[in-house]
Amino acid sequence: MAQSLQSHRKDEHVFLAEKYFQAEASAGFDQVRFIHNPLPETAVAAVDLTPGLFGWRWPFFINAMTGGSAQTGRYSEALATIAKHCGLAMATGSQSVALAEPALAETFARARTANPKGFMIGNLGADKTLAQAQTAVAMLQADALELHLNAVQETVMPEGDADFHWAESIQAIVVGLDQPVIVKEVGFGMNREALAKLRTLGVQYVDLGGRGGTNFALIEGARRQDQAFADLADFGQTTVESLLEAQGSELTLLATGGIRTPLDVLKALRLGASAVGISGLVLHWLIQEGQAAAEAHLQAWQTTLPKLMAMLGAQNLAALRQVPVVLSPALVSYTKQRNLP
């Protein structure tokens, strides 16, 4: 069977995400400094990193990327195996393509086969119906479902949607689905107003999906013949700016976008995230170094995180939120101009 445009796009996304992968991200974490406490009065053995979210053991997870083509199905299986070996939760890429082409369901389901007991998150666009959301969950026996918001990506995509009415479908899915729903941006961040609106729709979990890592304006721009939207490459709120937008919100926050180091993870947790998603970096490790090396990198993070927590004098994530931080003048100006708390 010839590969459809939608399925081929999955291969292009992986290829282009890796082509444009930057070891140094620009998600704003360099603009946030922890204040060092030379008298931490804690020990690595006393650190508890459990996020208090979905029963996860670790406050970071592998976020949505793959499935939807034969090649990305193989990546999904590898990522699910890594997730299993590291005890991490994982999301698949958008399953919309498998709603249109049921033969592609297998490229998602193999993640579940590889990791039968792990916490698996499905993924769909926010324009879908409750019945479609239930199909996506069943395809993966998913424990939760991400609904992605990707207005910028659709705008730049040559074949993208032009209708962004999503509130009603989000509400229907949040109300009707048995599994928790995480509303997620794909790399352009969130603002305070949208977060407040999501709350009125009954949403509890939001992945801020900030700018500074994988950049779909760049990726979709590379798939176009023309450069019509080239100036959107810097568009959106960084992950740190999105976290600042979310201060004081009653939502349970996840933060993804440009996470490169364990210290980035802790800074995101400090600024209010309950868990942190990593996408491009894990894919980069997998493609460049293979599955065993990707696993070793993530296990090294699992060793490093408790050490950094102890160094900061934070025994758990609640204590981490009390560790003082200093923001760069640019971030202070951002919070002032946006009237953020």
Ligand code: FNR
């Ligand atoms: C993604 N991302 C993504 N997000 C989503 O909600 N549905 C999807 O189908 C995809 N597909 C996808 C493919 C590839 C190849 C990449 C690299 C990423 C976005 C992803 O989940 C994450 O929000 C961003 O990549 C930002 O995180 P990083 O990559 O900077 O860690």
